[in-house]
Amino acid sequence: MKKFKLYGYSASGDECVLSLREVTLFADSNQVRALSTFLARCAQEMETNPEWEHQHFADGKFPDIIVSNSQHKTGK
Secondary structure, eight states, X not given: OOOOOEEEOOTTOOOOOEEESOOOOOOOHHHHHHHHHHHHXXXXXXXXXXXXXXXXXXXXOSSOOEEEOTTSTTTO
């Protein structure tokens, strides 16, 4: 499996996209389970829909986690 890429924005509001080396999730067990369910759903949708591009975990709230399909034409 090839390594995936991590990108993010600063919490200070700077709009410059940063390439990240590491991410830490400060979460409780319910939040981790919700994220796990979200990631599994994203993987399923990627496999069944070649046009699937991305999905937001927080749905417009911050902090947000966005899964983007590296195989989609916009990700290549």
